Amino acid sequence: MIKILDKRTADKIAAGEVIDRPVSIIKELVENSIDAGATSITVEISNGGKSYIRVTDNGCGIPADEVELAFKRHATSKISDVSDLDSIYTLGFRGEALASICAVARVEVMTKTEDAKTGRRVIVEGSNILENAGFGCPVGTTITVRDLFYNIPARLKFLASDAAEARRITDIISKIALSYPDIRFKMINGNKHVFTTTGKGIILNNIVNIYGADLSKDLIAIDKKTDRFSIKGFVSNPAYSLTSRIRQIFCVNGRVISSSIIERGLEKAYKERLFQGRFPVAFLFISLPPEEVDVNVHPTKKEIRFDDNAEVEDFVESAVREALARTEAIPSAKIREENFPVSKKQEPQVAKPIEKPRVSEPNFEYKPERKSIPQGEQVDIKNLLSSIRKEEEKKVEPVKPEAEIKQEIKIARPFEPAALNIIGSVFNTYILAYDENCFYMVDQHAAHERVFYEKFKAQYEAIDKVAQQLLIPLNFNVPSDVVTMEDSWLPKVIQMGYSIEYFGNNTYMVREVPSFMTPYEAESFLRTLFTEFKGGKLPDNQKLLDRIIMNSCKAAIKGGDNISLNEMNALMMQLSACENPFSCPHGRPVFVKMTQYEIEKMFKRVQ
Numbered sequence: 379m380i381k382i383l384d385k386r387t388a389d390k391i392a393a394g395e396v397i398d399r400p401v402s403i404i405k406e407l408v409e410n411s412i413d414a415g416a417t418s419i420t421v422e423i424s425n426g427g428k429s430y431i432r433v434t435d436n437g438c439g440i441p442a443d444e445v446e447l448a449f450k451r452h453a454t455s456k457i458s459d460v461s462d463l464d465s466i467y468t469l470g471f472r473g474e475a476l477a478s479i480c481a482v483a484r485v486e487v488m489t490k491t492e493d494a495k496t497g498r499r500v501i502v503e504g505s506n507i508l509e510n511a512g513f514g515c516p517v518g519t520t521i522t523v524r525d526l527f528y529n530i531p532a533r534l535k536f537l538a539s540d541a542a543e544a545r546r547i548t549d550i551i552s553k554i555a556l557s558y559p560d561i562r563f564k565m566i567n568g569n570k571h572v573f574t575t576t577g578k579g580i581i582l583n584n585i586v587n588i589y590g591a592d593l594s595k596d597l598i599a600i601d602k603k604t605d606r607f608s609i610k611g612f613v614s615n616p617a618y619s620l621t622s623r624i625r626q627i628f629c630v631n632g633r634v635i636s637s638s639i640i641e642r643g644l645e646k647a648y649k650e651r652l653f654q655g656r657f658p659v660a661f662l663f664i665s666l667p668p669e670e671v672d673v674n675v676h677p678t679k680k681e682i683r684f685d686d687n688a689e690v691e692d693f694v695e696s697a698v699r700e701a702l703a704r705t706e707a708i709p710s711a712k713i714r715e716e717n718f719p720v721s722k723k724q725e726p727q728v729a730k731p732i733e734k735p736r737v738s739e740p741n742f743e744y745k746p747e748r749k750s751i752p753q754g755e756q757v758d759i760k761n762l763l764s765s766i767r768k769e770e771e772k773k774v775e776p777v778k779p780e781a782e783i784k785q786e787i788k789i790a791r792p793f794e795p796a797a798l799n800i801i802g803s804v805f806n807t808y809i810l811a812y813d814e815n816c817f818y819m820v821d822q823h824a825a826h827e828r829v830f831y832e833k834f835k836a837q838y839e840a841i842d843k844v845a846q847q848l849l850i851p852l853n854f855n856v857p858s859d860v861v862t863m864e865d866s867w868l869p870k871v872i873q874m875g876y877s878i879e880y881f882g883n884n885t886y887m888v889r890e891v892p893s894f895m896t897p898y899e900a901e902s903f904l905r906t907l908f909t910e911f912k913g914g915k916l917p918d919n920q921k922l923l924d925r926i927i928m929n930s931c932k933a934a935i936k937g938g939d940n941i942s943l944n945e946m947n948a949l950m951m952q953l954s955a956c957e958n959p960f961s962c963p964h965g966r967p968v969f970v971k972m973t974q975y976e977i978e979k980m981f982k983r984v985q
């Protein structure tokens with residue numbers, strides 16, 4: 379039932395829904411449709427939504443005698459008093475979206491509830507009801523918004539071009555569609571069909587439908603649960619990254635939000651795997667107790683606030699990190715038909731089906747990967763089936779305690795570099811190797827970078843630091859607050875491996891610097907620390923780690939260096955000792971592999 383909120387409740391709610399552009403109207407309308415339990419929502423726009431917006435749903439509809447009330451400010455069926463505010467599961471609850479939209483555009487509502495004999499049509503302009511009459515229509519609600527800002531023409535010029543406004547709308551509808559995989563969304567722009575999702579609950583299908591098969595090819599499934607938090611979704615293989623966060627979509631408790639906390643957790647999980655300035659693709663669906671999030675902190679409801687930011691950040695980081703480690707992504711040498719052409723006469727051209735992404739989606743349909751069947755061997759169907767069943771059983775294993783999972787990650791390496799048989803190298807750059815199932819190419823430079831990087835990092839993290847003595851000690855004259863707050867930074871700097879002491883007169887003398895830095899880097903690190911001194915905070919770890927990465931690159935052998943078979947074997951041993959042998963610190967792959975099956979396919983021995 380729609381009620382008018384009492385003043386206290388209305389005031390407590392962040393006021394001022396801003397209807398500044400077509401997309402804000404669409405968001406409100408679609409959220410209302412979702413709240414109404416719709417399983418199918420169609421969004422149509424013309425001229426970027428400036429002249430025409432229509433949202434059609436098959437939700438519960440509005441009772442005939444309440445339609446007018448729905449347009450009143452602070453009219454809502456979703457809460458009735460202040461105590462409800464803390465545990466709100468529905469999307470909109472300020473009861474002012476429809477009222478605000480009517481104030482700036484011509485609005486028409488057609489609606490019918492299931493038990494009403496006939497529907498209702500109400501036309502509103504400003505606060506005037508122009509029509510309220512019976513009307514034949516299906517169950518659900520259709521709201522049409524025409525001529526946005528017809529009564530405030532000055533606001534029109536703040537709108538972007540039709541195309542730009544349409545892009546914003548498509549973007550938000552894409553995100554909402556993704557976060558509601560059980561709802562069928564259809565988006566139409568002008569008379570162009572933009573996309574339709576199936577509403578069948580399969581997130582990966584929606585990603586393919588909305589963003590295309592290309593993006594979805596190299597995704598890795600995320601699935602982690604604790605007693606309070608859960609996260610599901612997909613992230614990109616580190617080999618695939620973008621120059622912006624445009625394809626990072628976060629959904630918390632069913633709501634698409636932006637969150638620098640989640641961004642940071644994600645970024646940390648990819649640290650060492652991606653170049654600076656590259657961003658992973660991520661579709662993350664997070665659930666946590668509603669009382670631990672504040673969704674309405676911003677009037678446009680975008681940025682979310684968590685009770686415990688650090689906890690959320692860590693949870694995201696660990697979930698993504700575990701998934702990356704588990705799958706530790708070895709890119710497979712792609713077989714491209716065009717590289718192995720067959721004459722058109724032999725093979726009739728058929729429309730290519732959308733390539734099925736090579737990931738198994740947790741809790742959704744499961745199709746085991748096609749097994750490679752050695753030539754000439756009899757296929758033992760029983761065996762094959764039972765091995766498939768075993769794989770399925772594995773998928774429903776209960777969540778393991780943390781320590782056990784870590785152990786599993788180690789075991790779950792796809793192969794041990796040290797166990798590979800080395801054939802030699804080509805172009806003085808790529809080592810060729812094989813094991814019983816696969817053929818591998820190894821980028822010797824990337825491999826070395828990884829080895830050096832982990833060595834330097836271990837030195838950095840070690841309790842007893844290896845230090846290098848400086849020929850000439852360094853002197854630093856520092857601001858006096860650096861000295862008065864010495865306790866906040868000096869122990870940390872000593873812990874890093876510096877030998878540093880106070881020399882009087884606001885001066886420190888440094889005799890030794892950590893061995894994982896060059897003396898020059900060690901000096902500029904301290905200089906930055908002292909000039910940007912903010913109450914004892916050391917520059918963040920990322921900067922340090924970046925330096926370590928730089929060092930490891932400089933020390934590593936280059937592609938093009940000729941190395942012997944013995945050195946190649948030694949390199950593989952060192953890689954095996956690494957925590958993550960499969961990508962260089964920048965995120966480039968160390969290994970590229972081809973399975974026997976893929977090779978046989980190239981030679982057309984199998985289909």
Ligand code: ADP
Binds near residue numbers: 448454475476
């Ligand atoms: P709020 O969503 O914050 O309650 P709105 O102004 O967006 O406020 O909507 C007012 C009321 O109108 C809602 O509480 C709901 O009862 C009704 N309503 C709006 N849109 C729909 C819809 N598509 N289907 C059913 N009811 C709707």
Ligand code: MG
Binds near residue numbers: 406410470473475476
């Ligand atoms: Mg609403």
